[in-house]
Amino acid sequence: MRLKIKSDYFIVEFSSHFHTVIPWVKFFPDSKRRVFISAIGTKEMNNFLEIYNESVSVSNIKILSWSIIKNLFLKLQKPKLILTTAPEHKMSTNELFSVFICFVLKPEILCIRNPAEWTEKNSYSNNSSFKLNVLAKTSNLLLRVLAKRAKKIVCETQDQAHYIMDQFGLKKNVFEFSGRVSDLTPLTTVHTMSPTKVIIGVLGSVDIERRNYAQLEQSLRLLPGPLRPEIAFLGRVKNDSNFIVEKFQELTTVSFWSLDFVDEKTFFSVGTACSLLIAPLNPNKKYGEIYGSGSFADAIALNRYLLLPSHVPVPNNYKNFVKTYDSHKTLSEFILRVDALIHPFSNGLFSIFGTESIKKKLDL
Numbered sequence: 001m002r003l004k005i006k007s008d009y010f011i012v013e014f015s016s017h018f019h020t021v022i023p024w025v026k027f028f029p030d031s032k033r034r035v036f037i038s039a040i041g042t043k044e045m046n047n048f049l050e051i052y053n054e055s056v057s058v059s060n061i062k063i064l065s066w067s068i069i070k071n072l073f074l075k076l077q078k079p080k081l082i083l084t085t086a087p088e089h090k091m092s093t094n095e096l097f098s099v100f101i102c103f104v105l106k107p108e109i110l111c112i113r114n115p116a117e118w119t120e121k122n123s124y125s126n127n128s129s130f131k132l133n134v135l136a137k138t139s140n141l142l143l144r145v146l147a148k149r150a151k152k153i154v155c156e157t158q159d160q161a162h163y164i165m166d167q168f169g170l171k172k173n174v175f176e177f178s179g180r181v182s183d184l185t186p187l188t189t190v191h192t193m194s195p196t197k198v199i200i201g202v203l204g205s206v207d208i209e210r211r212n213y214a215q216l217e218q219s220l221r222l223l224p225g226p227l228r229p230e231i232a233f234l235g236r237v238k239n240d241s242n243f244i245v246e247k248f249q250e251l252t253t254v255s256f257w258s259l260d261f262v263d264e265k266t267f268f269s270v271g272t273a274c275s276l277l278i279a280p281l282n283p284n285k286k287y288g289e290i291y292g293s294g295s296f297a298d299a300i301a302l303n304r305y306l307l308l309p310s311h312v313p314v315p316n317n318y319k320n321f322v323k324t325y326d327s328h329k330t331l332s333e334f335i336l337r338v339d340a341l342i343h344p345f346s347n348g349l350f351s352i353f354g355t356e357s358i359k360k361k362l363d364l
Helices: 018-027 039-051 061-073 093-105 130-149 158-168 214-221 239-251 264-271 295-302 316-321 328-336 338-347 355-361
Strands: 009-013 033-037 057-060 080-085 109-112 152-155 173-176 199-202 230-236 254-258 276-278 306-309 322-325
Touching: 009 018, 009 061, 018 033, 018 039, 018 080, 018 295, 018 355, 033 039, 033 061, 039 057, 039 264, 057 061, 061 093, 080 093, 093 130, 109 130, 109 158, 130 158, 152 158, 158 173, 214 239, 214 328, 230 264, 239 254, 254 264, 264 295, 276 295, 295 306, 295 316, 316 322, 322 328, 328 338
Parallel strands: 009 033, 009 080, 033 057, 080 109, 109 152, 152 173, 199 230, 199 276, 230 254, 276 306, 306 322
Antiparallel strands: none
């Protein structure tokens, strides 16, 4: 009788979406797991794992290829690869080799964050060196092969997954997963919403190029002072966007903002005190279509209602906790009836996005 050896799980993050690694670590509690991430992210990744009570080895992604080869030839074991974010950028020589090894092994899971990065041709200027242009073209080829080799593709929305399938002519299982689950928190206790005070959490870094704050500002101006909600900026305020915070401070209380990266514990502490969330995304980036925004994931993690501009497509699976606005007037009306918006929380609205539910959905 042949002894079946349980495979190791290699969870690979080519970017720095630390929070998206956590669910995948939690999905396989009974297996040996290793996380690979860039050198500048190893310390932060260890911090994330620690606050989520996980003791998992974290390694520099530069040794991914060697670790795979060692497992194959020394341990006679083929590791199962989970790519939580593939290299959606111009790759270095080392990353190219890592991706080559990955698609040779046929990844179990390939998470695609920004489909546009997989279909728009990566190229350097005509003045760039021959080596750089060869790297760019090789990157395009490897990404396409990687998508075809992966057993399952996971995207933030089904629209994004089907976009990739149409572009590459793929026929395979595609899954919708925001990247976060609703039942994991780094805090021992979380805040509850105040019955007398409305706080709106503004998602994402404060960035005037990627987000449009005008409608939120105008909606507050329509409301009498006592009815204006507090504002909490849940992402880092970029240096050239300080004036956005100052504008809102002239209108209402800004209960939280930070010039530094907002760590996970702070994100949850401030976010769970919010009554609802808003992601004022700019239409020019095509968020929800060919770019992921992370807004759905944040709302699911915090178990909070989400307001989005009407140009962002909302998947059917998310419509129960998302409302869209097409003007500052519509937005002000939502703010006025916030009690009606948050009422569904008592009905277990977010339970379908829990760890076990998502694991079952992904057929893991």
